[in-house]
Amino acid sequence: MGKVAAMTGVREIEIKEYSVPKAEKGCVTMKVLKSNICGSDIHMWEGKHLFKNHVLGHEMVGEISELGEGVVTDYAGEEVKVGDRVVPVYYLTCQKCPACLDGHFNICTHGSDYQGQLAEKHPHFTGGFATHYIIHPNQYFYKVPDNVPDNVAAGANCGIAQMVYAMDISGIKINDTIVIQGAGGLGLFASAISKTMSANVIVIDSIGSRLEEAKNFGADHVINMRDFDTVEKRIEEINRLTKGRGANFVLDVAGVPAAFDEAVRIAKIGGTILELGNVSVDESQKVSILPGLITRKCLTVKGILRYQPWYLQKTLKFLEKYNNHFPFNSLTDRTYSLSESQLAMEKAAAKEITRAIIEPNKAE
Ligand SMILES: [Zn+2]
Numbered sequence: 001m002g003k004v005a006a007m008t009g010v011r012e013i014e015i016k017e018y019s020v021p022k023a024e025k026g027c028v029t030m031k032v033l034k035s036n037i038c039g040s041d042i043h044m045w046e047g048k049h050l051f052k053n054h055v056l057g058h059e060m061v062g063e064i065s066e067l068g069e070g071v072v073t074d075y076a077g078e079e080v081k082v083g084d085r086v087v088p089v090y091y092l093t094c095q096k097c098p099a100c101l102d103g104h105f106n107i108c109t110h111g112s113d114y115q116g117q118l119a120e121k122h123p124h125f126t127g128g129f130a131t132h133y134i135i136h137p138n139q140y141f142y143k144v145p146d147n148v149p150d151n152v153a154a155g156a157n158c159g160i161a162q163m164v165y166a167m168d169i170s171g172i173k174i175n176d177t178i179v180i181q182g183a184g185g186l187g188l189f190a191s192a193i194s195k196t197m198s199a200n201v202i203v204i205d206s207i208g209s210r211l212e213e214a215k216n217f218g219a220d221h222v223i224n225m226r227d228f229d230t231v232e233k234r235i236e237e238i239n240r241l242t243k244g245r246g247a248n249f250v251l252d253v254a255g256v257p258a259a260f261d262e263a264v265r266i267a268k269i270g271g272t273i274l275e276l277g278n279v280s281v282d283e284s285q286k287v288s289i290l291p292g293l294i295t296r297k298c299l300t301v302k303g304i305l306r307y308q309p310w311y312l313q314k315t316l317k318f319l320e321k322y323n324n325h326f327p328f329n330s331l332t333d334r335t336y337s338l339s340e341s342q343l344a345m346e347k348a349a350a351k352e353i354t355r356a357i358i359e360p361n362k363a364e
């Protein structure tokens with residue numbers, strides 16, 4: 001038998017028990033070691049997402065407990081056996097939908113089908129807040145390097161992989177300046193990754209402690225919006241910090257529509273805006289911009305959702321190399337058992353804790 005934390009209503013979680021099915025052909029069953037609470041888990045729990053009554057959690061690391069028929073390696077060709085630590089990409093790639101046919105596996109039309117299915121439905125173990133997780137045959141997964149701790153590996157398949165992908169396709173070159181709007185998890189990861197690419201990194205936020213953390217994650221300079229309280233003042237400061245050269249790249253991970261307008265103003269001539277922070281398509285999220293600035297400055301705007309699935313392996317390799325250079329392991333401040341999932345979500349939603357981790361097989 002195993003347990004899952006299923007969403008039974010808005011801000012409601014129930015622990016349900018099911019027997020763990022035998023791993024079918026092409027599937028892998030893993031015992032979940034750690035599961036992060038991500039911002040999007042909180043959105044779902046608050047009812048702001050299409051998913052209803054599914055098993056919560058998508059950022060997890062587990063230990064293989066059973067291999068289905070035909071599975072002998074991970075998606076990088078590395079041999080796998082029972083007991084190995086693995087991380088799955090959290091979405092599926094059907095390889096048949098219009099997006100997959102064009103090679104956009106990251107936006108597969110059926111990407112969320114498995115994650116979003118009802119807890120009652122076979123095979124039940126389809127989310128990270130559970131004692132077990134069953135990796136679907138259409139789901140990439142990779143072995144975790146030995147030196148990457150569970151707490152870090154758990155978050156690899158979402159925010160870190162997304163930022164590794166974003167930086168890798170950004171076109172960033174040695175000594176380019178990148179301005180990162182927002183020093184939350186994504187901003188910190190982006191700061192560290194672009195630092196390893198020899199970029200000059202400037203991070204903007206309005207909370208001093210977050211900016212201090214950004215410095216630990218490689219930021220060369222930080223701009224506090226409380227001190228520089230207008231867009232004009234911030235642009236002036238960016239010009240001062242770059243000796244008048246300006247920002248080649250602006251990465252929006254602030255999560256507010258106004259940041260995009262600011263990105264268009266900040267980016268230098270020929271610059272690139274990487275848009276990740278605005279994901280809602282609700283009419284309330286509209287913002288006015290000056291499109292002429294995009295034309296006159298010949299800007300490139302790249303929208304980036306998720307990551308191509310093979311970037312999870314690149315991310316694990318990145319963490320194997322840089323895990324000790326930046327304090328990735330210090331981002332988690334509390335660990336909860338599976339039965340404490342509701343409490344953990346409440347604390348995380350109220351921002352009483354920075355990053356909570358569920359340890360589903362922890363003794364109660
Ligand atoms: Zn996530």
Ligand SMILES: [Zn+2]
Binds near residue numbers: 094097
């Ligand atoms: Zn597809």
